[in-house]
Each structure stands twice: as structure tokens, then as C-alpha cells.
Amino acid sequence: MNKMRTAMSLVALILFLCCFVACIVVPGALADGTAPPQPEAARTTEAAQVAQAGGANNHVVSETRNVAVNGRTISASVVRANLADPATRVKVALGQDRVEGTEDLLNLAQRKGAIAGISGTFFNTYVKSGTKDPVGTLIAGGRMVHKGNTGTVFGITAEGEVRMDPVRFKIVGGTNGFYKRPNNWYAYFINRTPTASNSVIIYTPGRGATTGVTDGISVVVRDGQVVYIGISSKFSSGTPNARLAAGGFPDGKVTVIDSANLSTGIGLQVLLARDLAAAGKPAREIARAVAGAIPRVRTSFIIDTLDYLRMSGRCSGVQALVGTLLQIRPVISVVDGGMVVSGKVRGPRKKALDRMLHDFEADSARVATDRVFVTHTGCHEDAVYLMDGIRRAAPAVKEALETTAGAVIASHCGPNTIGILHMIR
Numbered sequence: 293m294n295k296m297r298t299a300m301s302l303v304a305l306i307l308f309l310c311c312f313v314a315c316i317v318v319p320g321a322l323a324d325g326t327a328p329p330q331p332e333a334a335r336t337t338e339a340a341q342v343a344q345a346g347g348a349n350n351h352v353v354s355e356t357r358n359v360a361v362n363g364r365t366i367s368a369s370v371v372r373a374n375l376a377d378p379a380t381r382v383k384v385a386l387g388q389d390r391v392e393g394t395e396d397l398l399n400l401a402q403r404k405g406a407i408a409g410i411s412g413t414f415f416n417t418y419v420k421s422g423t424k425d426p427v428g429t430l431i432a433g434g435r436m437v438h439k440g441n442t443g444t445v446f447g448i449t450a451e452g453e454v455r456m457d458p459v460r461f462k463i464v465g466g467t468n469g470f471y472k473r474p475n476n477w478y479a480y481f482i483n484r485t486p487t488a489s490n491s492v493i494i495y496t497p498g499r500g501a502t503t504g505v506t507d508g509i510s511v512v513v514r515d516g517q518v519v520y521i522g523i524s525s526k527f528s529s530g531t532p533n534a535r536l537a538a539g540g541f542p543d544g545k546v547t548v549i550d551s552a553n554l555s556t557g558i559g560l561q562v563l564l565a566r567d568l569a570a571a572g573k574p575a576r577e578i579a580r581a582v583a584g585a586i587p588r589v590r591t592s593f594i595i596d597t598l599d600y601l602r603m604s605g606r607c608s609g610v611q612a613l614v615g616t617l618l619q620i621r622p623v624i625s626v627v628d629g630g631m632v633v634s635g636k637v638r639g640p641r642k643k644a645l646d647r648m649l650h651d652f653e654a655d656s657a658r659v660a661t662d663r664v665f666v667t668h669t670g671c672h673e674d675a676v677y678l679m680d681g682i683r684r685a686a687p688a689v690k691e692a693l694e695t696t697a698g699a700v701i702a703s704h705c706g707p708n709t710i711g712i713l714h715m716i717r
Contacts, residue, residue: 351380352407371408375452382448384412384432390500391438391483392424413440425485429459437498439463439482463494486698497570502563502693509534510562517575518546521561521582524629525550547579549586552629555701556665556713557591563663585715588660591626592634592651593667593711594644598622600706623647624711645674645710652712653685660715663691668710669702678712 353372358365373380385404387395394415401409413428429445430438445459463479464471479492483499495503509530512519520538522531531550538546551558561582568578621644623635635651637644652659664682666675672694679692697709 351377354408371410373408375448375454384430385409386430386432386437386498388500391426391430391498392500394424413443429461432498435496435498436461436482437496438484440484441481488699502559505559505698510558512562512565512569512578514569514575514578517544519565519575519579519582520546520548521551521558521565522548523554523558524552524626526552526630527554544576547575549579549582550629551589552586553589553591553626555591555697555711556667556695557589557626559665559695560589560663560713560715561585588715588717589626589713590655590716591711591713592648593624593705593709594621594637594641594648595624595705596621596641596708597706600704623651641674641708645677648712649678649681649685652682652714655716656686658716659686659689660717661686661688661690662715663693664689664712664714665693665695666710666712667695667697667701669697669705669707671708671710674708674710678710682712 351374355370355372357368357370359368360366373382375382385400385406387393387400397409397411413426413430415426416424426438426440427442428438428440429436429442430440431447439461441460443458444456447455447457447459449455463482464476465478466472466476470476477492479494480486481491482494483496484493486493486505493503493505495505509523510521512521520531520534522528522534525531531548535548538548549561551561553561564585565578565582568581573581621637621641622633623637623644624631625634626632627634635647637647664686666678666682668675675694679694682689682692697705701709
């Protein structure tokens with residue numbers, strides 16, 4: 293018990309941010325007064341400042357202690373729990389019950405019926421928009437819900453022993469039973485926003501309603517069957533190559549869909565597949581529904597400068613020069629899997645933003661009300677402006693979601709590119 297108390301004190305002292313993952317202590321007696329069986333362990337979190345979340349209990353004590361560190365005395369809030377007592381149970385709770393969710397620690401603990409709560413791992417609180425990813429590795433209910441591979445992990449074993457260790461995991465796999473090149477693969481993270489264009493990330497329902505990823509290759513797996521939704525074959529060879537790879541598997545095991553789109557235009561189709569999978573639909577039916585939805589996806593965006601399209605070979609040097617001199621901002625739309633110039637706006641940037649809103653409003657009667665994406669390459673204020681306009685034009689839309697484009701879109705289109713992406717009914 294002394295070992296446990298010391299560990300808890302140090303955790304409370306060292307990590308002091310109140311975050312969105314909590315290690316909570318919940319009442320453990322059954323209705324007949326007997327102690328329940330100990331649940332599967334793997335209740336891993338990093339702990340920080342302590343908050344009390346209910347009445348006192350002789351198994352759990354909240355107090356303030358003075359701790360001496362490097363010649364200094366620091367006051368630390370501490371929760372002491374008798375983990376050897378079967379009436380004490382500890383589990384990990386996620387803010388809003390998803391990896392990227394944020395929630396007041398006291399509210400989270402009360403919602404879970406906890407006696408006490410300890411806030412968990414650091415997270416990216418400084419981003420203005422998008423997903424606030426956690427930093428540390430999180431294991432809840434015996435499942436890894438976030439792989440961070442950063443810092444020290446605070447954990448409790450099945451025997452009630454407190455451990456603090458730097459824990460590192462690797463996710464590796466193979467195809468057709470082979471785990472060497474060229475059949476091997478590995479994933480960087482679980483339920484985390486990609487940090488590079490070549491990242492491989494595994495997403496589970498623990499991430500929440502959306503992955504927060506706006507481009508790249510998306511693969512949905514259910515019951516051992518794969519539905520692959522790839523970027524338009526007019527933009528990349530990824531989808532044709534996926535079809536070649538799918539030929540090496542039994543019929544119906546891998547279904548490849550050419551999204552005929554890019555960025556969150558793909559994301560809209562992936563979310564449709566996710567919803568159908570959650571409803572228990574088989575892979576073949578999911579693939580048929582997604583293929584039928586492709587013509588209903590609307591993607592349009594404006595580009596701030598033609599320089600990046602020139603460098604990537606999408607327009608000539610003369611076109612870029614004339615466009616710059618005349619302040620021409622092209623409105624790009626995705627049609628039949630390719631990019632076309634659907635309009636040209638001359639003048640200040642706001643005029644181009646208003647042109648996109650005008651086009652959206654003209655089509656608002658047909659807009660599917662599930663969600664609309666505003667995706668950009670680093671222009672948050674413009675995204676807020678567009679989302680406000682979207683809500684006015686189509687108040688029935690349930691979600692207006694802001695996302696940032698990935699490295700591929702950003703490198704081809706340049707900074708301050710922004711678009712509206714949605715489905716029609």
C-alpha cells in the first residue's frame with residue numbers, strides 16, 4: 293500500500309493538466325452486498341490533478357499532501373484508493389465517450405457514477421480547430437483506444453499493483469500469410485490524426501462519429517471483409533493498384549470503390565459506409581450504397597494562388613502569371629472524377645468566398661442534411677465565415693464540420709485553399 297500511495301502522489305505532482313481522459317474509481321458492491329468479480333485489467337492512463345467526484349468512502353480518500361521534490365515543498369491533491377479491496381474498481385473513462393472528446397472532469401466522473409476521478413493524459417489543446425488528439429497511450433476495457441507512444445504510462449495491473457513505465461507498441465501485419473516485403477505493413481497509430489502523408493492509421497469506434505481525416509486512402513473492415521474507398525483514379529494510381537491487389541483475395545473478400553473524388557469528398561462516402569456498417573449491413577450492400585452515392589457528392593473549392601498548380605503541372609506558367617496579375621481566383625469543382633474550372637472570380641478573396649456560398653445556397657433545397665464539410669489549408673477564419681453562411685442557407689443541416697486538408701492537397705493547391713463539400717439528396 294505504501295508503494296501505491298507514493299506512486300499516486302508523484303503522479304498528482306508531476307502531471308498537472310486537467311484533461312479529457314480520467315481514471316475513475318467506481319463503487320464495487322453488487323446489489324446483494326457481495327463484491328463483484330474483478331474486471332479485465334489494462335486500465336491504463338496517465339494521471340494528473342485530482343478532483344473529487346462524489347461522497348466519501350472508506351476505500352477511497354481525497355486529501356492534500358505536501359511533497360518534497362528537489363529541495364522544494366509542493367502541495368499536491370492526492371486520491372488514495374485501497375486497490376487490494378475487491379469493492380474498489382478502477383476504469384478508464386473518455387470525455388464524451390470518445391478519444392478526442394473533451395469534458396469537465398467533475399462532470400465526467402459524476403456521469404460515470406464514480407467516487408473519485410483523476411484526469412488523464414495531455415492533449416493538443418492549442419489547436420484552433422480540428423481534433424484535439426491525446427498524447428499518451430490509452431487502454432480502456434481491455435482495448436487500446438489510442439496509441440501515442442509518448443511519455444510514461446500510468447497503469448494498474450490485474451493484481452492491483454500501480455506501475456509507471458514508458459510503454460511502446462508496434463502494430464505490424466502481412467497479407468496472404470506473409471510478413472516480409474512486399475507483403476508486410478505496419479500502422480503508426482490508433483485513433484490519431486495523421487502527421488505525415490504516408491501515415492497508416494487504424495481507426496475504431498472509439499474515435500467517435502468521424503475520423504477527422506480528410507484525404508488519403510480509406511479502408512473499412514467488417515467481419516473480415518474489406519470495402520476500400522480510394523481517391524479518384526484520375527488523380528492517383530492508388531485505386532487501380534488496389535484493384536490489382538484485391539484480385540489476390542477470394543471473391544467478395546475485398547471490394548474496391550473509386551470515389552471519383554478527393555479530400556472530404558471521399559470522407560463523405562466513408563462516413564456513409566461507417567453508418568451502414570454500424571447498422572449491421574453486409575459489405576456487399578455497403579459497397580452498392582456507396583457506389584450509388586458517388587454522383588451525389590458535390591466538391592468545390594477556391595485557390596488563393598495558381599503558383600502551386602503551376603509547379604505541380606496543373607496549369608501553365610502563362611496562366612499562373614495572368615491569374616496573378618488580374619487577381620483571378622478559380623473556383624474548382626470535381627466532376628466525373630476530375631477537376632474542372634467551374635468559375636473564375638476576379639477581385640478580393642471575400643468575393644470568391646461569397647461566390648461559393650451563393651452556389652451552395654442555390655442548391656440548398658437538395659442538400660443532404662446529415663453533414664457539410666468546410667475543408668481548408670490553414671484559413672480558419674474563412675472556414676468560420678463559410679460555416680456561418682452554410683447554417684443560414686441550410687438550417688436543417690445537422691453538422692457543419694471544419695477540417696484541414698492533408699499534405700497531398702495542401703502541396704498541390706497551396707495555402708488558403710478552401711472548399712465546401714456535401715451530398716445532395
